[in-house]
Structures are given as structure tokens and as C-alpha cells.
Amino acid sequence: MNILTLWFHKLGSPPTFYRLAGLLLPWCYGIGLLLGLVALYSGLVLAPRDYQQGDAYRIIFVHVPAAWMSLFAYAFMAANAFIALVWHIKLSEILAMASAPVGAAFTFIALVTGALWGKPMWGTWWTWDARLTSELVLLFLYLGVIGLNAAIEDRRQAARAAGFLALIGVVNLPIVHFSVTWWNTLHQGSTIRLMGPSKIDAAMAWPLLLMALATHIWFFGSVLMRARIALLQLEGGKDWVRKVALDEGAAGG
Amino acid sequence: MNPVRKRRLILVGLVLAAVGIATGLTVLALQQNMTYLYSPSEVAAGHAPTGARFRLGGVVLEHSIQRASDSLKVDFIVTDRFKQMQVEYTGILPDLFREGQSIVATGSLHGDRFIATEVLAKHDETYMPPEVRDAIEKAKHVEAGGGAPATPGTDTAH
Numbered sequence: 001m002n003i004l005t006l007w008f009h010k011l012g013s014p015p016t017f018y019r020l021a022g023l024l025l026p027w028c029y030g031i032g033l034l035l036g037l038v039a040l041y042s043g044l045v046l047a048p049r050d051y052q053q054g055d056a057y058r059i060i061f062v063h064v065p066a067a068w069m070s071l072f073a074y075a076f077m078a079a080n081a082f083i084a085l086v087w088h089i090k091l092s093e094i095l096a097m098a099s100a101p102v103g104a105a106f107t108f109i110a111l112v113t114g115a116l117w118g119k120p121m122w123g124t125w126w127t128w129d130a131r132l133t134s135e136l137v138l139l140f141l142y143l144g145v146i147g148l149n150a151a152i153e154d155r156r157q158a159a160r161a162a163g164f165l166a167l168i169g170v171v172n173l174p175i176v177h178f179s180v181t182w183w184n185t186l187h188q189g190s191t192i193r194l195m196g197p198s199k200i201d202a203a204m205a206w207p208l209l210l211m212a213l214a215t216h217i218w219f220f221g222s223v224l225m226r227a228r229i230a231l232l233q234l235e236g237g238k239d240w241v242r243k244v245a246l247d248e249g250a251a252g253g
Numbered sequence: 254m255n256p257v258r259k260r261r262l263i264l265v266g267l268v269l270a271a272v273g274i275a276t277g278l279t280v281l282a283l284q285q286n287m288t289y290l291y292s293p294s295e296v297a298a299g300h301a302p303t304g305a306r307f308r309l310g311g312v313v314l315e316h317s318i319q320r321a322s323d324s325l326k327v328d329f330i331v332t333d334r335f336k337q338m339q340v341e342y343t344g345i346l347p348d349l350f351r352e353g354q355s356i357v358a359t360g361s362l363h364g365d366r367f368i369a370t371e372v373l374a375k376h377d378e379t380y381m382p383p384e385v386r387d388a389i390e391k392a393k394h395v396e397a398g399g400g401a402p403a404t405p406g407t408d409t410a411h
Contacts, residue, residue, distance in 0.1 A: 053376070175276070188375070204380050
């Protein structure tokens with residue numbers, strides 16, 4: 001066994017992951033919160049007004065990062081579900097199920113902020129165009145995964161069944177992303193582009209990218225936190241959990 | 254890789270491929286139905302449903318807005334810079350509605366007039382401060398030799 005697989009196996013063992021996640025967690029939350037606050041201030045105060053929408057465009061600093069995270073969290077969940085289904089790795093099952101509620105929250109934020117912006121700009125809260133509908137389907141997929149996971153008694157079977165649903169839902173990701181180019185939608189096309197020039201002024205782009213970075217870091221903090229708790233529940237009664245409980249109980253008084 | 258995992262990998266791969274193909278075919282089949290809007294050119298070519306409600310998308314032609322003095326009735330022309338369509342609407346228009354703005358109107362054809370029951374403004378993906386916008390306008394003005402300034406948001410008719 002080479003060093004990399006050895007390292008991977010160690011990381012996948014619950015006690016090691018629990019300890020490492022505990023070390024990383026305050027950094028994720030701290031840096032995520034700090035970057036988020038800086039991005040929020042620079043987006044809402046420092047960035048210039050838009051030539052057409054005035055100050056109302058500033059919802060982009062919440063809406064777009066949340067929408068990106070809704071896709072990213074799903075991809076992360078599905079990747080872990082895939083590993084869980086093929087290799088039956090306990091940690092992947094837990095990580096997949098831990099990211100579902102976080103992703104659902106980001107999807108919800110993207111839908112709500114979009115509606116709030118849509119009313120004054122488009123003239124409607126909601127319309128059944130391809131982008132909005134596929135994003136709503138994404139929210140339902142998240143809720144389906146959470147619901148299925150909660151409905152089955154055995155934790156590991158539940159995670160694999162819900163993971164299967166998560167994996168099938170992956171087909172929705174390209175639909176969400178490309179809906180604005182495949183069909184004529186009311187929703188505008190992508191402002192920030194990986195290929196080709198972005199359609200946003202640099203003074204507005206950097207708070208947006210900073211906020212995207214902050215939400216990614218926050219996401220991992222949130223997932224690690226949930227995964228730690230889920231690990232303790234799943235492994236309850238094992239020696240390392242008993243040790244953790246005794247140690248932390250003693251430290252906490 | 255041991256045989257059990259290999260079998261599971263193949264199985265998951267097959268399921269994913271099947272779902273992917275099924276979705277791909279559905280998306281292809283829906284290509285027509287899922288079209289959110291039609292451009293004036295598409296309407297002129299007869300692609301839009303006649304006698305049924307559909308959405309018309311395009312840019313409000315400059316100097317074409319005529320408001321009735323005694324009601325909320327508005328007449329304007331929607332264009333995709335190739336074909337034009339006369340639109341009639343009675344009601345309150347969104348904030349972004351103006352000449353040169355991309356809009357989406359829902360309604361149906363009555364002869365060659367489009368009677369709209371709802372008008373939505375379509376925003377494009379461009380974001381910039383007013384100063385940058387002014388600078389671009391100025392540059393365009395100089396380039397065009399003092400001609401009329403170009404209008405934003407003319408990207409509706411892809």
C-alpha cells in the first residue's frame with residue numbers, strides 16, 4: 001500500500017476524521033465569517049451603483065454565491081454518495097448526508113433573493129422559465145434526499161438509499177447551469193464566465209468572488225460540524241467515542 | 254478492485270448512464286415546448302402558436318411608446334432588430350420598462366397586433382457603474398461620428 005492510500009485510509013477512519021475536523025472547524029467558521037463580512041461590506045457599501053438598476057442590483061452579492069453553492073453542494077453530496085455506494089465507506093455516507101441540509105439552505109436563499117429581485121426588476125416574483133423551474137427542482141431533490149434519509153431506521157441503509165436518489169438527481173445540475181443558454185429564458189445569462197470575458201465591472205466582481213470564496217469555506221465548516229455529530233451518533237458505544245465523551249466532558253467541567 | 258466493488262461500480266455507472274440518456278432525450282423533446290419566448294422574427298416565420306397565448310420577447314423600439322391620455326393603455330413596438338411587432342398593453346409596467354429595454358410580453362395575436370396581458374422586463378447580464386456606462390457611450394458616440402447612441406440590452410433574440 002503506498003503512502004497516499006495509507007493516508008486516505010487513515011483520514012477515512014472515524015476517530016482520525018473526528019479529530020482533524022475538530023481542528024479545521026474553527027478555522028472554517030472564522031475565515032468564512034470574516035471573508036463574508038468583508039465581502040458584504042464591500043458589496044453593499046464600497047461597490048459602485050449599477051448604471052441601470054441603481055442600488056437594487058446589490059442583491060447579486062447574496063443571490064449569485066448562494067446559487068453557485070446550491071450546485072456545488074449538490075456535486076459534493078453526489079460525489080460522496082457515489083463513493084458510499086460503490087465502496088461502502090462510512091465517512092462518505094455521513095459527508096453526503098451532512099451536505100444535504102446545507103445545500104438545501106443555499107438553494108432556498110437563491111430562490112428567495114431571486115424572487116425579491118424579480119418583483120421590482122422583471123415585474124413578477126416567479127415565472128416558470130427553465131432556470132427558475134430547474135432550480136426549484138433542485139430544492140425538491142435536496143428535500144427528497146433529506147426526507148428519505150430520515151425515513152429509514154438503519155442509518156447506513158438510509159444514507160445509501162438517499163445517496164442513490166442524490167446520485168440520480170445529478171442530471172439536473174447541467175440543466176440548471178445551461179438552462180439560460182439552451183432555452184430562451186426570462187432569467188439572464190451568466191454574468192461571471194470561466195470562458196471568455198465576464199460581463200461585470202471589476203469593482204463589482206471582486207466582492208462577488210470574495211463572497212463566493214467565503215460561502216465555500218463556510219459550507220465546509222458547516223458540513224464538518226454536521227459530520228462530526230453524525231459520526232458520534234453512528235459510532236456511539238465504541239471505545240473512541242467513549243474516550244472523546246470522557247475527555248470533552250472532563251475539559252468542559 | 255475486488256469483484257463486489259467492481260460490480261457495484263458498473264451497476265451505478267449503468268444506472269447513471271441510463272438516467273442521463275433518458276434526461277437528454279426528454280430535454281431534446283422539450284426543446285420546442287420549453288421555449289419561454291418567441292422573437293418577432295420567429296413569430297413572422299410562423300413558429301409561434303396562432304390563437305393561443307405565448308410570450309413575445311424583444312427590445313422596445315426607440316420612439317415607439319404611445320400612452321393613452323385617459324387610460325393605462327400603452328402601445329409600443331417590439332423588435333429583434335430584424336422584424337417588428339406592434340404590441341398593445343393595458344396596465345402597470347415594471348420599473349425597467351423603457352425604450353431600448355428587453356421585455357417579455359405574454360398575450361396572443363389578434364391579426365398582426367399582439368395584445369399583451371402581462372409585460373415583464375428582461376434584464377441582461379451586464380453590470381457596470383454609471384461612469385463606465387457613460388464612458389462607453391461617449392466612445393461609441395465618437396466612433397459613430399456623432400450618430401445616435403447604441404442601446405443596451407439588445408441580446409434577447411439569440
